[in-house]
Amino acid sequence: MKEESAVEIPQPLSSGPSAFIPAEVILDERVGQEVMSDSLLSVSHADHLVAVMRLHPDYLSCFLRTQNALLQPDGPLPLSWRHYIIIMASARHQCSYLVQLHSSAFLLAGGDVSWLRGLHCAPPKLQCLQTLNKLLAHRPWLITQEHIQELVSPGAEPRWSLAELIQAVVLMSHAHSLTSFIWGCGIHPEPDCSADEHLPPASPVGPLSRSPPPQQDDTTNHQEWTEAVNEVQLLMEKMMMVQQQDEEFTPEELVTRFERERTESLLEPAEVVPLTLPDSISRFVRDPDFIYQDFSPRGEQSPPTLRAQDYSWEDHGFSLMNRLYGEMAQLLDEKFQVVCALTYHTMAMHTHVDTSTLRKALWNYIHCIYGIRYDDYDYGEVNQLLERSLKVFVKTAACHPEKTTLRMYSCFWRQFRHSEKVHVNLLLMEAKLQAALLYALRAITRYMT
Numbered sequence: 001m002k003e004e005s006a007v008e009i010p011q012p013l014s015s016g017p018s019a020f021i022p023a024e025v026i027l028d029e030r031v032g033q034e035v036m037s038d039s040l041l042s043v044s045h046a047d048h049l050v051a052v053m054r055l056h057p058d059y060l061s062c063f064l065r066t067q068n069a070l071l072q073p074d075g076p077l078p079l080s081w082r083h084y085i086i087i088m089a090s091a092r093h094q095c096s097y098l099v100q101l102h103s104s105a106f107l108l109a110g111g112d113v114s115w116l117r118g119l120h121c122a123p124p125k126l127q128c129l130q131t132l133n134k135l136l137a138h139r140p141w142l143i144t145q146e147h148i149q150e151l152v153s154p155g156a157e158p159r160w161s162l163a164e165l166i167q168a169v170v171l172m173s174h175a176h177s178l179t180s181f182i183w184g185c186g187i188h189p190e191p192d193c194s195a196d197e198h199l200p201p202a203s204p205v206g207p208l209s210r211s212p213p214p215q216q217d218d219t220t221n222h223q224e225w226t227e228a229v230n231e232v233q234l235l236m237e238k239m240m241m242v243q244q245q246d247e248e249f250t251p252e253e254l255v256t257r258f259e260r261e262r263t264e265s266l267l268e269p270a271e272v273v274p275l276t277l278p279d280s281i282s283r284f285v286r287d288p289d290f291i292y293q294d295f296s297p298r299g300e301q302s303p304p305t306l307r308a309q310d311y312s313w314e315d316h317g318f319s320l321m322n323r324l325y326g327e328m329a330q331l332l333d334e335k336f337q338v339v340c341a342l343t344y345h346t347m348a349m350h351t352h353v354d355t356s357t358l359r360k361a362l363w364n365y366i367h368c369i370y371g372i373r374y375d376d377y378d379y380g381e382v383n384q385l386l387e388r389s390l391k392v393f394v395k396t397a398a399c400h401p402e403k404t405t406l407r408m409y410s411c412f413w414r415q416f417r418h419s420e421k422v423h424v425n426l427l428l429m430e431a432k433l434q435a436a437l438l439y440a441l442r443a444i445t446r447y448m449t
Contacts, residue, residue, distance in 0.1 A: 015188075016188070017047070017048035017049075017051040017052055017187060017188060018048070018052055018185055018186045018187055018188065019186035019187075019188060019406065020185060020186030020406055020409045020410075020418075020421075021052065021185065021186070021418045021421075021422070022418070025055075025418050025419075026051050026052060026054070026055070027051075047190060048097075048187050048188055048189075048190055049097075049181075049182065049187055050064075052185050052187060052422060053422075053426075055418070055419040055422050056342060056419070056422065056423065056426060058338055058342065059335075059338055059339055059342060059426055062331070062334055062335040062338045062339075063335065065331055065334075066174075066328075066331040066332065066335055067174075069327055069328060069331055070082065070167075070170065070171060070174060070328070071083070071105075075167060076161065076163040076164040076167050077164055077167050077168065078109075079109040079110075080106050080109040080110055080111035080112075081126065082167070082171055083102040083103075083105045083106035083109055083111065084102075084106055084111065084115060084122060084126060085126070085129065085168055085171045085172060085175075086098060086102045086171055086172075086174075086175045087099050087102045087103060087106065087284055088119065088126070088129065088130075088133055088172070088284050089133055089136075089137065089171065089172040089173075089174075089175035089176055090102070090175045090176075090178075090179055091281045091282075091284035091285045092133060092134060092137035092138070092176065092179075092285060093137065093176065093179035093180070093183070093401045093402055094277060094281050094402040095175075095178075095179040095182055095183070095401070095402070096189060096278075096280065096281065097182050097187060097188075097189050097190070098175060098178065098179060098182065099280065099281060099284070100189060100190070101190065103116055117283065118283035118284065119283065119284050119285075119286060123158075124158055125158040125160070128150075128151060128158065128160070129151075129168060129172070130286050130287075131147060131150075132147055132151070132168075132169070132172070132440075133172050134286075134287060134290050135147070136169070136172050136173055136176060136436050136439075136440060137172070137176045138290060138291050138292045138293070138399075139292065139293060140370065140435065140436040140438075140439035140440065141306065141370065141371050141439055143439050143440055143442075143443045144443055144446075145443050145444075145446035145447040147443060148165070148443050148444050148446075148447040149447055151165055152165055152447070162324055162444070162448075163324060163325070165444075166321070166324045166325045166444070167325060167328075169437070169440045169441075169444075170325065170328055170332075170437070173433050173436040173437050173440070174433065176432070176433075176436065177429045177430070177432045177433035177436070178429065179401050179402075180397050180398055180401040180425070180428055180429050180432055181425050181426070181428070181429040182401075183397060183401035183402055183404040184393075184397035184401065184404055184409070184424075184425040184428060184429075185421075185422060185425050186404075186406065186409065224414070227414075228414035228415035229349075229415055231387070231413075231414065231415065232347065232348040232349065232350070232415050232416070235347075235358075235385065235387075236347065236350060236353070238384050238385055239353075239354075239355075239357055239358060239385065241384070242357045242381050242384060242385065243354065243357055249378060251375065254375065254376070254377070254378060254379070255373075255375075257378060257379040257380050258305075258368065258373045258377075258379045260379070261365070261368055261379040261380075261382050261383065262368055262369075262371075264383070291400065292399040292400055305371050305372070305373045306371055306372045306373070306438065306439065306442070307372075307373050307375060308367075308372060308373065308374045308375065309375055311438060311441075311442045311445075312438070313333075313336065313434055313437070313438060316441070316442070316445065317434075317437060317438050317441040317442075318332075318333055320441050320444065320445055321437075321441065324444075332433075332437075335430065336430055336434060339426050339427055339430045340359065340363065340427075340430075342359075342423065342426070343355050343356070343359070346420075347416070347420070348413070348415045348416045348417070348420070349415070357381065357385065358385055359427060360377075360381075361381050361382045361384075361385040361386055362386065362394065362424065362427050362428070362431075363427055363431045364377055364379070364382060365382045365386055365391070365394065366394060366398055366427075366428055366431035366432060366435070367431055367434075367435055368382070369394075369395060369398060369399065370432070370435040370436075370439075372435055372438065387412065389408075389411040389412040390412040390413060390424075392408060392411075392412075393408045393409060393411070393412045393424075394424070394428055396408055397425065397428055398428055398431075398432050409421065
């Protein structure tokens with residue numbers, strides 16, 4: 001993971017790019033400055049987002065290439081429509097940051113300002129995306145070939161082409177996953193990001209702005225420090241045990257371990273209470289009460305698990321995307337590979353560490369939450385390597401990003417560097433993106449066959 005001094009539980013921050021990460025941690029990171037100046041997306045000036053991602057410059061360059069390609073002038077959908085689709089998608093997770101950013105970009109691309117009054121003012125063709133948008137955002141496993149057929153079949157009115165739809169699906173999934181990163185890193189709104197005087201001000205940043213916890217005495221601080229150091233040591237020992245384990249399990253036992261992990265993930269809920277959405281968000285949201293629901297709700301018939309051997313990115317999703325949206329398939333594949341391989345061989349105060357088992361456990365846990373199972377993976381490793389506070393953070397940031405709080409961010413991996421927590425958010429964002437794309441691409445495949 002990354003170079004930088006070890007940190008104590010951070011205080012809430014009121015300035016700088018992030019409410020969670022001290023500005024000096026971000027500003028001292030000079031590596032990747034050239035990436036920022038050469039490749040920064042000209043249409044949106046997302047300085048805070050890029051500043052935080054710059055802690056991982058190899059990933060940042062992939063991210064910027066992908067986002068530039070998504071928002072380049074040429075393509076099946078008009079540029080202003082693409083920004084509007086991102087606004088619709090970001091509003092599902094109450095992400096004022098992206099709603100504001102892309103409202104400004106929408107107008108710069110020649111968009112009709114009246115559309116920003118609300119979804120009811122947008123063309124019917126864009127309004128038709130609402131069902132797919134809410135499913136991708138909250139319960140992608142419910143997407144069926146019928147949802148695709150309603151949009152692209154010859155009788156659909158207004159009709160989407162497959163090329164247009166695949167671009168819209170990537171835009172929505174990209175925005176949904178990016179909101180998880182923004183909330184998970186506590187990223188502040190950009191200071192100069194109002195589309196024009198017709199738009200309302202930013203909605204409050206909610207759980208990010210909290211009063212500081214009471215000051216603790218030196219004895220308490222020392223005790224917490226010792227506990228945190230011991231937590232790191234224990235995690236190192238567990239990783240060594242997992243890496244050295246050569247026990248083989250039957251396919252039945254592996255399925256049982258997956259089901260156990262999936263059931264236990266139901267015990268890591270976000271505190272979900274109904275919120276009154278600010279007008280700047282609610283105007284772009286229909287059916288606001290439709291939110292994430294556990295893939296396997298207790299007492300109900302669970303939806304079928306998506307087995308990776310039946311439909312995976314590598315063997316199925318990539319090839320379909322490559323046929324319909326070739327450049328984007330290559331860019332997404334590179335981004336997935338870079339984030340999964342990203343390592344600095346460090347962990348908190350330790351160096352020369354193989355973190356591959358930990359990274360894989362995080363990725364597979366997120367896919368498990370979304371009902372995706374890898375037949376050859378022992379899900380017992382997830383329970384061994386991911387502490388409960390980390391699971392609470394990951395599930396909240398993935399499924400209910402707007403509920404992510406400073407306390408959740410501070411409570412997991414207390415002795416780790418901020419860059420390592422940003423690394424968790426990158427893995428979370430990309431695993432969520434791939435999960436949503438798999439369900440959508442599977443539905444498109446079934447429609448086409």
